[in-house]
Amino acid sequence: MQVNPSFRLVYVPGVIPGKWVRVWSERLPDVPLELLAVESGDGERTLREGGADAGLVRLPVDKDVLSAIPLYTETTVVVFPKDHWLAAAEEVAPADLAEEVVFHPLDDTLGLTADTLPGRPALARPDSTADAIELVAANVGVLLVPQSLARLHHRKDLTYRPVAEAPQSQVALSWPQERTTDLVEEFIGIVRGRTVNSSRGRGAGQATPEAQPKKAAAGRGKPQQKAGGQRSGAQKAGGQKPGGAKAGGAKAGGRGAAARRGRPKR
Secondary structure (H helix, E strand, O other): OOOOOOEEEEEOOOOOOHHHHHHHHHHOOOOOEEEEEOOHHHHHHHHHOOOOOEEEEEOOOOOOOEEEEEEEEOOEEEEEEOOOHHHHOOOEOHHHHOOOEEEOOOOOOOOOOOOOOOOEEOOOOOOOHHHHHHHHHOOOOEEEEEHHHHHHOOOOOEEEEEEOOOOOOEEEEEEEHHHOOHHHHHHHHHHOOOOOOOOOOHHHHHHHHHHHHHHHHHHHHHHHHHHHHHHHHHHHHHHOOOOHHHHHHHHHHHHHHHHHHOOOOO
């Protein structure tokens, strides 16, 4: 067994693993989490070759080798110069791009093909999304990407709009099927939002001894809380009766009057 285990997480551009990494460091402070950033097309390869324990990658992946849990689907946007006529629209339809040159980079993350790419294809495919962004800034054409990539490659001279009924990119947590370790299970639990007590990994085992006394203490306090709650509820209900305060006052006043009438006259 590894004396000082670590967990390697690969992720692709546009994915921000920070929130899950913070939870990991809180639950397993003795297990370092190593982040490995790779290009969009290298996430699956890194997992297949054993370069990481798990990864935040874009679907599809080879389901015969890798397990995958879909996390979210991104909005597809079209990126163009700020002074482009598309800036007047709140949302763009594929038909609106019919006369536009639409770049199709080699690291495309939308699964576009020559048949599904809207508009007119460029003479050559850019090597990367970053290269395509430079061409868009030169006012040569436009580019379809997931919204996270539009934000990643943000420029002051460019903007973007959502594209209706366009192919979309789906981000997933993936890992090799044959290497579903306890640490992988722990990260699955974190990504799925499991609490420490409901997690199946090491974090659950470490937290259990501390959690049990708290449950017992909470259980012993329940009868008193319940009884107190019932009294409070009754008092509250009495206070909420329409005219309750007036009725009570009249009753008290009636007793006082009877007492006065019963006194002997001097």
